[in-house]
Amino acid sequence: MTTSLDIAKAARVSPAVVSRIINQDASLRITAQTRRRVERVIKAMDYAPNTCAQSLRRARTGILALVVHDMTNPVYAEILAGAQDAAASQGKALLLGEAKDLNNGQSRIESLIGGGGADGLILQGAGTALDRALARAARRLMPTVLLQSGHARDTILMRMKDHQAGALACRALLKLGHRRIGFLGVSPSLSFSDDRQKGWHEALTKAGESPTPLMTGIGGNTCAQGADGMKRLFMTQPDLTAVVVANVMAGIGALSYLHDQDIQAGRDFSVIAVHDSNLAAYVRPALSVVRMPLRALGRGAVDAVCGHDFHANTTITIPDAPTVIARASTGPAR
Amino acid sequence: MTTSLDIAKAARVSPAVVSRIINQDASLRITAQTRRRVERVIKAMDYAPNTCAQSLRRARTGILALVVHDMTNPVYAEILAGAQDAAASQGKALLLGEAKDLNNGQSRIESLIGGGGADGLILQGAGTALDRALARAARRLMPTVLLQSGHARDTILMRMKDHQAGALACRALLKLGHRRIGFLGVSPSLSFSDDRQKGWHEALTKAGESPTPLMTGIGGNTCAQGADGMKRLFMTQPDLTAVVVANVMAGIGALSYLHDQDIQAGRDFSVIAVHDSNLAAYVRPALSVVRMPLRALGRGAVDAVCGHDFHANTTITIPDAPTVIARASTGPAR
DNA sequence: TACGTATGGTAAATCGATTTATCAATTGAA
């Protein structure tokens, strides 16, 4: 590898000059001639500073670690895309990890986080003991943001308006005349799912209904879980005419179950899910949704971690309001 | 941050001992007592070696760079997941980048790649000038793998059996009695899409048909592009009774178009797409597909990059054969 | 006693870039 010393020798200057030119040190006074000479050598030898040496010296790497719980899920992929987007504009790179690969400090990403290999950590959907251990290890070293759920001292929790999303979804169905409206959550242990459920509960209550636990079920965040959840919910509560599904993938799964039962979504039964995805628009019947600011969430996390004003032990809620997008899977109650 | 010197002082040994204990140097002879003392201090002070210093000294980082062309696409997300999986078992971490964020060496991920911040590079769907520049910058420094398409000296091209996939899809339709079978590619500039088309072409020709360019169209890799492509294909070639779609997302889009035209997929018209996705099984009608070894592709790329036997300037084809999964979107020709 | 050989460690160079303090030479002013 070409080093700054190689450049320095070839350009007949000291490594200090090379470094200061590359880093645009304004206090460096040299003749235009010398500057040109060095710049020409840098280009000719295709020199790029060794980033490890740089990071060691400067004590920052320009890398942010992001750990997610299943990157193949389009919903989380969207958050990831938002984070990547913001990272790129902040001049940072993203180190990506799967929560399931965490291994008590043995995995490479954990060593990197524990050993100053990243400038910040974003942890999505924290919940397990390993998540907690990672957050604990990171928070002393670098700004740490928990996305959507979880809590640990000295970190920021970043969330969306989940309560409002649940309420909006439910109100959209109420407006169509539905009264018996069920709820399919992601998982009861996840606070954001819980908040959506509370929103649903509140909207129903305000409308004069009395929601019961029997009207709720677990739909997960995959099509398979959603189909299964819909089936179970129907068994316990056959009189429902509509349902709020807390995750769009589960919503698509719910639609598939209805289709297989010859129940026509949008006419015989209504489904609305939380999170948009371009998929929701292309399944048939098209799935009505409450769009959430997923990209903004990812972006916000990166900005918070990079920002000079990192305030630990706070909760940040992305201000963008959830918006209802009515498609064919919702229709008037009969 | 705690350094090895801090540990050394607290345990009354030299930093050399600390390092050699942590790295399990077999040639280190010390009393069990000393070893315990050091280990206790390491644990008590929660010491983790600085990874930048480590990487600088050892000239390897334990990081692999992976640059993709749209991580929100479930198909590429699957490759990503395979890569992450293999990386984790190799004890590596993944640095993730979007091709669209490449910026002529200005982005952080490019500096890292150019400056030895990664041990290898995997570039998915290379095609643009920036892709080429990145591959050129990387290949001297580290093992570089191009996934699915692209070419650059001193790199490995890793691909799947795309020709076979196209042929299998087409043959599945032929077996159902279809003769007028169209093809919706991803983009003509992508070699893997082209190979699938060649497979389709060959299968049709062998069956005694004479495929023409008018029977092909562009479907991209999103639902929107697929719906649009299906529409155009119908306009130019209204006598088709079935179509092979080169990408599953585009396939879902095609289904949506058919639905909106009151054409019942599986009965009036058949659709089979390349790539499985759990979505394909949950749209209605369920989409028939040719499943490709996407995870194996991602895994293979990581293994190739990490392997001791990196042979540049070769093409590796993932041996797993594509398999047809017949669902409801394909049916007998009428 | 003298010599070889384990035993239990340590000293110091090194990886490559950054950065502060410093220095020689030149210019300008009094």
Add this chain to the structure above:
DNA sequence: TTCAATTGATAAATCGATTTACCATACGTA
């Protein structure tokens, strides 16, 4: 002419871990 200030750079310390070569001391043996 002499002192101060500016110009155009450089020397050397530093970041933190790794690793090679080496060094005391104690032990066993002839």
